[in-house]
Amino acid sequence: MDADISDILASVSRPSVPQSTLDLQALTRAWVNERTSPELLPYPAELVDRVMDRVKKQIETIEDMTATMDAKSNFTLVILQTELERFKFLVRSFVRSRIAKVHQTPLLLFSLHALKKTPQKIDKYPHHYRALALEQQAEPTVQPVLSHVEQQYLQQHQSILAGHIHSAFLSSFPSQLQKLDDTAGGISMVDKPDEDGAVFCRVLRDAGEAEIHSEEGTSEVELKRGDVWILRWSAVRDAVVRGDVELL
Known part of the structure; x- marks a missing residue:
């Protein structure tokens, strides 16, 4: 049914x-x-x-x-x-x-x-x-x-x-x-662009995991549709190029 x-x-x-x-x-x-x-x-x-x-x-x-x-x-x-x-x-x-x-x-x-x-x-x-x-x-x-x-x-x-x-x-x-x-x-x-610069982004489609670097070490977060994050550009670059994530 x-x-x-x-x-x-x-x-x-x-x-x-x-x-x-x-x-x-x-x-x-x-x-x-x-x-x-x-x-x-x-x-x-x-x-x-x-x-x-x-x-x-x-x-x-x-x-x-x-x-x-x-x-x-x-x-x-x-x-x-x-x-x-x-x-x-x-x-x-x-x-x-x-x-x-x-x-x-x-x-x-x-x-x-x-x-x-x-x-x-x-x-x-x-x-x-x-x-x-x-x-x-x-x-x-x-x-x-x-x-x-x-x-x-x-x-x-x-x-x-x-x-x-x-x-x-x-x-x-x-x-x-x-x-x-x-x-x-x-x-x-x-001169090269700053790959580790911070960007605001919104997830348009589930885009897998992204790495977060902090003083405590490296961790991963799940990029789910509708989420808004501030992340390093290098962490979301591929997802932006694919169209899964947009910048704000």
Whole structure:
């Protein structure tokens, strides 16, 4: 009897949610995650493409409605313009957050492509970037850290920055001291994100266990749906990338 009831309940379809609403929720979540995570997260190419297509269509619709100047459509026009500005704000702020992280760790991101050529140096990269590079080696369809446009921006930014530093003072140094990524003496000149920084997070789906480090030692907590935690970024990073946990 219980099985029959379960089958009946499973067969009842949930109310369909418009794709635009789902995209808005996903974009908002990606925006908050990007603003609060210490590391640059994988670029959601499909989501951004859908949002930008919707923005273009919305602009065309608004232009058509503005051209007709129909008094009855004024209120509808205001709603469409408000929705358009909301999407544009989220996209702009999302991109700015990512560019800010590119500026914080340009050398690290610039040398990320070298993992495919020199896998023996993989340990020098943070866990998140390391895992993504290895996944892309085995599965090219895995979301990259940077979009194509961001890669171009990073290359131009790093080229200009390195050229300025070299011409300003680095050229007067001995050749062995002109490296920008030197690791002599066990100290790296390459800035890295703080993997142990604290983040506030909410569990969207049961995500297994996470480690907690304290003065008493290391313990584990169960990440259950609906829980809100403050944890080290390294403890929830993989769950955030999977979409099981969102940052606050």
